[in-house]
Amino acid sequence: MATLVLTPEQQIQRLNSILNKVEVLQKLPLNRLITAPNTKSWNVLEVLEHLRIAYSLYDKKIENALVGSPSSNLDSWSFKARPWQRFLIEGQRPKGKKRPFKIKTLKRFEPLLDDKSLSEEASDSIFENFFTAYQLLKSSIVESRQKQMKHRPFASAIGPVVRFYLPEAFEFLICHAERHLVQIEEILASQK
Amino acid sequence: MEHSNLELLKSVFKGIAFTGEEELSFAKLWKERHFKQNGLITEAGSIERYFYVVIEGVQAIYLLDQKGEKVVLGFSYAGSPSGVFDSFIHQKPSDTFLEALKPSRLLAISRNEYLHLFEKHPELHQWGHYFFRDILFGRLFREVELLTLSAEERYVAFMRRCPEELKVIPQKYLASYLNMKPETFSRLRASVSY
Numbered sequence: 001m002a003t004l005v006l007t008p009e010q011q012i013q014r015l016n017s018i019l020n021k022v023e024v025l026q027k028l029p030l031n032r033l034i035t036a037p038n039t040k041s042w043n044v045l046e047v048l049e050h051l052r053i054a055y056s057l058y059d060k061k062i063e064n065a066l067v068g069s070p071s072s073n074l075d076s077w078s079f080k081a082r083p084w085q086r087f088l089i090e091g092q093r094p095k096g097k098k099r100p101f102k103i104k105t106l107k108r109f110e111p112l113l114d115d116k117s118l119s120e121e122a123s124d125s126i127f128e129n130f131f132t133a134y135q136l137l138k139s140s141i142v143e144s145r146q147k148q149m150k151h152r153p154f155a156s157a158i159g160p161v162v163r164f165y166l167p168e169a170f171e172f173l174i175c176h177a178e179r180h181l182v183q184i185e186e187i188l189a190s191q192k
Numbered sequence: 193m194e195h196s197n198l199e200l201l202k203s204v205f206k207g208i209a210f211t212g213e214e215e216l217s218f219a220k221l222w223k224e225r226h227f228k229q230n231g232l233i234t235e236a237g238s239i240e241r242y243f244y245v246v247i248e249g250v251q252a253i254y255l256l257d258q259k260g261e262k263v264v265l266g267f268s269y270a271g272s273p274s275g276v277f278d279s280f281i282h283q284k285p286s287d288t289f290l291e292a293l294k295p296s297r298l299l300a301i302s303r304n305e306y307l308h309l310f311e312k313h314p315e316l317h318q319w320g321h322y323f324f325r326d327i328l329f330g331r332l333f334r335e336v337e338l339l340t341l342s343a344e345e346r347y348v349a350f351m352r353r354c355p356e357e358l359k360v361i362p363q364k365y366l367a368s369y370l371n372m373k374p375e376t377f378s379r380l381r382a383s384v385s386y
Contacts, residue, residue, distance in 0.1 A: 013289075
């Protein structure tokens with residue numbers, strides 16, 4: 001597998017692209033946001049809620065790692081992802097408009113929304129929570145540009161078997177969000 | 193607003209004759225914004241909200257290539273306008289980053305205020321014509337240099353015309369702007385006089 005060099009600028013640009021796409025989704029009528037392709041699949045709001053849950057499992061870990069990282073007066077970091085972490089990141093990253101392979105979602109990552117409670121207000125709240133979470137992620141990446149990536153790696157959301165440095169965690173979360181945006185495109189395409 | 197900042201703005205918007213009152217309301221439209229070294233002024237993927245005039249510091253405008261490497265398109269520095277103009281005008285997400293390479297102080301005007309200014313002072317359209325003409329000619333001149341000059345010639349031409357404050361920014365930014373490797377830039381700096 002080729003080397004994967006991560007930079008905060010690349011991540012910020014992609015995260016902005018994700019945020020812009022979700023802003024467009026927010027303008028869709030509610031019936032499109034709550035309609036799933038089939039009973040086993042999620043609808044758009046469930047996907048966004050899943051993304052919020054995924055981020056919430058890293059929120060504190062990222063904050064602690066930033067506090068534990070020494071400041072840097074030099075240019076922003078450039079980080080070579082380690083092999084095992086790179087493998088997991090690449091497993092998330094969509095290949096063009098395709099998700100490389102389906103991954104069974106663990107129970108604690110499931111959105112568990114009640115379809116009947118998905119009102120306009122609930123939808124607004126899901127979008128708002130998503131934007132709060134991913135703006136916070138962006139703020140963390142921006143803050144990390146003034147830091148050296150010399151903190152203690154932290155356990156990923158699936159446990160200590162995978163430990164991340166901040167650039168790896170950022171990349172994992174962004175690839176995960178990009179993957180689910182592809183899923184959202186598939187959900188919306190199925191409605192035509 | 194400090195007198196020196198108003199003079200700076202007037203030097204950028206030269207040719208516009210404001211009355212005393214107009215000058216006062218013109219000055220009020222501008223807010224001073226500060227950025228730390230390496231701070232991002234505008235992020236790629238976001239919409240440029242301001243047109244800037246630089247009071248102090250050096251800024252680089254760059255985009256990322258497919259490998260994620262920075263490709264520097266230009267610089268702004270004390271006395272020059274700054275910002276991501278295409279994003280500012282079209283209000284579309286920017287393809288480029290604008291970064292403070294040195295601690296920077298900039299005067300900023302929002303898009304609404306900028307457009308309002310043009311409505312209120314139609315003579316600004318002529319200023320705008322010359323401003324964007326100069327940018328276009330500058331880009332064309334740079335394109336010719338990149339396509340026709342050797343690395344050494346590009347280095348000499350640039351170093352002869354660039355302001356002193358630009359010569360102290362990290363070499364990799366200057367090297368990227370001149371479309372050469374940092375090692376080449378370093379070798380030329382050590383061996384070529386201009």
